[in-house]
Amino acid sequence: MRGAGFGIVVVLVGQFCVLPRLALAAPAARQEAEDGSLDPVSPSTMYSACQEIFLQKSTAGGAFGSWNSAQAGINPVDRVDFIPPLVIDAAHSSTLYFGDTAGHIFRTANRGAGWDDITGNLPNVPVNGVVVNAAKPAQIFVGTDIGVFYSSTSGNTWTSLVDGLPRAAVTGLVLDSVTKTLRATTYGRGAWDIKIATLR
Numbered sequence: 001m002r003g004a005g006f007g008i009v010v011v012l013v014g015q016f017c018v019l020p021r022l023a024l025a026a027p028a029a030r031q032e033a034e035d036g037s038l039d040p041v042s043p044s045t046m047y048s049a050c051q052e053i054f055l056q057k058s059t060a061g062g063a064f065g066s067w068n069s070a071q072a073g074i075n076p077v078d079r080v081d082f083i084p085p086l087v088i089d090a091a092h093s094s095t096l097y098f099g100d101t102a103g104h105i106f107r108t109a110n111r112g113a114g115w116d117d118i119t120g121n122l123p124n125v126p127v128n129g130v131v132v133n134a135a136k137p138a139q140i141f142v143g144t145d146i147g148v149f150y151s152s153t154s155g156n157t158w159t160s161l162v163d164g165l166p167r168a169a170v171t172g173l174v175l176d177s178v179t180k181t182l183r184a185t186t187y188g189r190g191a192w193d194i195k196i197a198t199l200r
Contacts, residue, residue, distance in 0.1 A: 042059075049083055085098065099128070143172065164194075165192050
């Protein structure tokens with residue numbers, strides 16, 4: 001299965017889903033896109049991404065029967081054939097980002113009650129990973145099937161982040177906030193690092 005930073009993979013309602021690793025509750029210098037997100041302010045609130053755009057939310061620590069749909073605003077036609085990236089903004093726990101196979105990226109600012117499409121000028125290729133810069137929450141990076149794109153305007157506009165990175169499928173993104181280094185892992189072309197301090 002594709003996607004970055006797997007938590008615990010489970011089968012929920014006949015679909016593969018990812019639940020968050022409990023380690024996400026503690027802040028860390030190394031921020032990684034997670035496909036299951038745990039609210040750092042309210043750890044009993046957690047989110048799960050599943051195949052076929054099946055976003056779930058629990059406010060009871062993931063207890064059985066506590067999961068409910070949290071995908072209002074996301075086009076149900078945009079099916080995915082892998083577990084899609086779902087990441088929480090560490091600086092604003094009510095904000096999450098979600099990507100899909102159709103090349104769309106969505107943001108919620110109300111803990112999944114409603115999602116807005118912030119795809120803008122991104123190409124129509126699968127989104128495989130999402131990272132938010134905790135030091136600059138308006139700065140978002142997405143890994144796609146043709147490379148990395150970033151926005152410094154909370155997704156209003158997107159720019160291709162080439163700078164030596166090959167045009168290859170990016171399967172994972174990790175941001176080290178101490179060294180301000182973004183690492184992209186690719187399908188068949190290795191791993192690549194870039195310093196992001198000078199990005200505008």
